[in-house]
Amino acid sequence: MRKIIFVLLAVAALAFIAGYLLAPRGALLTAVPGVYSVKLALPAVDSYGRGALAELTVEAASGEAGVYYQVDDQNPLVNPETQESLKTAVAVAREVTGMQDKRLFYSISAPSQVVGGHSAGAALAVATTAALSNSKIKQGYLVTGTVEADGSIGRVGEILAKAQAAKDAGYSVLLVPVGEAVYDAPRQNCTEERTPTGLFKTCVTLYETAGVTNETGMQVVEVASVRQAFGLMRQ
Numbered sequence: 001m002r003k004i005i006f007v008l009l010a011v012a013a014l015a016f017i018a019g020y021l022l023a024p025r026g027a028l029l030t031a032v033p034g035v036y037s038v039k040l041a042l043p044a045v046d047s048y049g050r051g052a053l054a055e056l057t058v059e060a061a062s063g064e065a066g067v068y069y070q071v072d073d074q075n076p077l078v079n080p081e082t083q084e085s086l087k088t089a090v091a092v093a094r095e096v097t098g099m100q101d102k103r104l105f106y107s108i109s110a111p112s113q114v115v116g117g118h119s120a121g122a123a124l125a126v127a128t129t130a131a132l133s134n135s136k137i138k139q140g141y142l143v144t145g146t147v148e149a150d151g152s153i154g155r156v157g158e159i160l161a162k163a164q165a166a167k168d169a170g171y172s173v174l175l176v177p178v179g180e181a182v183y184d185a186p187r188q189n190c191t192e193e194r195t196p197t198g199l200f201k202t203c204v205t206l207y208e209t210a211g212v213t214n215e216t217g218m219q220v221v222e223v224a225s226v227r228q229a230f231g232l233m234r235q
Helices: 002-018 080-097 121-132 159-168 212-216 226-233
Strands: 021-023 035-045 051-062 066-070 102-109 141-143 173-177 182-195 198-211 219-223
Touching (some): 102 121, 121 226, 159 212, 212 219, 219 226
Parallel strands (some): 066 102, 141 173
């Protein structure tokens, strides 16, 4: 019990340092008048490097500006890197929309106890921009990438695994950082040589540029900024 209390206090302290409050169970305001809600899947990878999808919910409500993240049995904790990405995403979304006076509520549902890393930054920024501007996201669209303070979208890893997971889940378009619609695909080049003593096989791994779209069947589009991504994803 002491361990659980210590972990929660530590997370609360980190959230406070990042400028956020932790929202209690039931704090999300879906279906409440004057609240606009946006849901967006988050491409990710699990601890084994396999592609996976988490679900993000962002709600914008009138009132004094504030940011809240829901923590309960269904919503994993977020590590300091993700907290920093959330902080940047909010700042960028407020600049894009000009909306400074709305409260924002966040919830992430993921098949893990802790969400970490910066790769959800672009999705956080796009979803927040949509919530602040009362906009809908096109069905079948996802985005992955970091979000930078100037609104640009930065490179992340495991694009192929994320694209495959998105394709398997029925999504059709994945927006990725500039330069990441292609990747270095490993290919084995093997030769065989028969000698008086037997057959010897030698293999060398070579790398060639391959398109993520060709490998997965998912349409992959490169984007440079949150504004560009939002423009493509806005319904």
